Amino acid sequence: MAAQSGAPLDSFFGNVKEVVTVATKSEKAALVDEIAVLMKSASISIVSGYKDLSVADQQELRSRVRETGATFRVVKNSLAVRAAGDAEMDGLGPMLAGQSAFTFGSEDVPAAARALRDFSDDHPSLDIRGAMFEGQVLDSTSVLKLASIPGRDQLNAELVWTLDSPISGFVYVLDGLINGLVYALQGRVDQLGATEAQGG
Secondary structure: OOOOOOOOOHHHHOOOOOOOOOOOHHHHHHHHHHHHHHHHHOOEEEEEEOOOOOHHHHHHHHHHHHHOOOEEEEOOHHHHHHHHHHOOOHHHHHHOOOOEEEEEEOOOHHHHHHHHHHHHHHOOOOEEEEEEEOOEEEEHHHHHHHHOOOOHHHHHHHHHHHHOOOHHHOHHHHHHHHHHHHHHHHHHHHHHHHHHHHHO
């Protein structure tokens, strides 16, 4: 008797130490659709390798990423490649080798990149490979440059301190200015990366 797809295999193999589940074709398709939606909706999709990270380390990383408003997901490469194709982000394909994970960020893109950079400083086995940012492929160096851009909270604090005015009358204006500044700086990261590539 063959084991049913999608069901635990412990009953088939007897008393085993670990329960193994096999995802059905429909479950895999649903996951591909979910990841493709995340890729399309996120401002940035950062790919990283996480070889030799313990379960506790992975939990800590998820927590740090979540604090920035981003999402950390471990995805099987074959499914990630399919999702990238569906999302018209085939440029991510070359980054998907070995154990791969995605960080999907929208609220504060530099903060999401910074969370990965800071974690990798303490855990060198976390390998930042690159990203897709607003339709453009970034290499690892560009992602690290993006991480050096001040985040929304820091820009808010610096602007408010400089203006020394009640924020109530400027909250929407400041938000627009900050968004414009952040994306302008992020555009500068792309330009620097392109200049270095041409010079190299």
